Amino acid sequence: MPPSAETRRILLEAVVIFVLGVVLGLSFHCRLLMNAFSGKQAMSVATENSPVDRFPQPVELEGVRRLIEEGAAPVDARARELYLEGHLPSALSLPLQEAESLPDSFREAVSTDSVLVLYCSGYGCPDSFDLGIILLAEGYRDVRVFEGGFPEWHDAGLPVERGEP
């Protein structure tokens, strides 16, 4: 039996409501989605069912700015040479290769209660995520990963520091 005119109207209006919501969402977050579909994103969105109990939480550019203003510690996971060429203001350098045995200087500079914002070379770079896993295992409780990394920060025209902090 074909659906009645009333059923067809309800279905059509339901589709319109759904499409309106989708269009709003796509409009507000088009940049995020373009990044996600550009193939430049980080290795994966964290999942809770991997061998490690916890994963770093992703954070967007605006969130990074807010967190840093609130006192979070930015941590640069790139190689030292890249860090010296330019890094987020007040960022600490902790290349992934050096983090396997966490340096005492880092432990002394950053307490485990601090909010950490890790970054590396953008969406194609998994180092910040991997570093986050290590730091969580070392007892740091609030570890975020800025997936856009230094390129997104730099491209947004935000201040950059060079050399040692």
Added chain:
Amino acid sequence: MSRGTSLLYHLCRLSLGALFLYAGAVKADDVVAFARNVANYEILPYSWNYVVAATLPYVEVVAGLLLIANRKVRPAALVLGVLTAVFMLALASVDLRGLDIDCGCFDPRGEGHTSARAALLRDFGIMALVVLTYMIRGRMPDPRR
């Protein structure tokens, strides 16, 4: 229509509308965190987790607002009913696979942990609200509104 039925209708409609308006608003406020919640279900490819996270909250907000405004109630309830059914399938899949994740139903940054089974039970309640709202609205005068 009896006064009791009318009261029940408005109670269901407003509860459902407020629930989804809140759920959508808190998720839209931190889409990346919500994408992580979606990824925890291990159902979609990486990028599609972001698509769902970016769009779903707004569908919830639009439908929730319509319910609260008492406009296009049956289409809005239908949308939320379909969404709830999809959530239930996803949660059942999580439960069957034995994944221990937070359902991500509300605040994606929240500290709470709602298991898939608990969320599934809650969704049965939400589905009851959807069905009641949809059915009673159909029996009221001017069902086109």
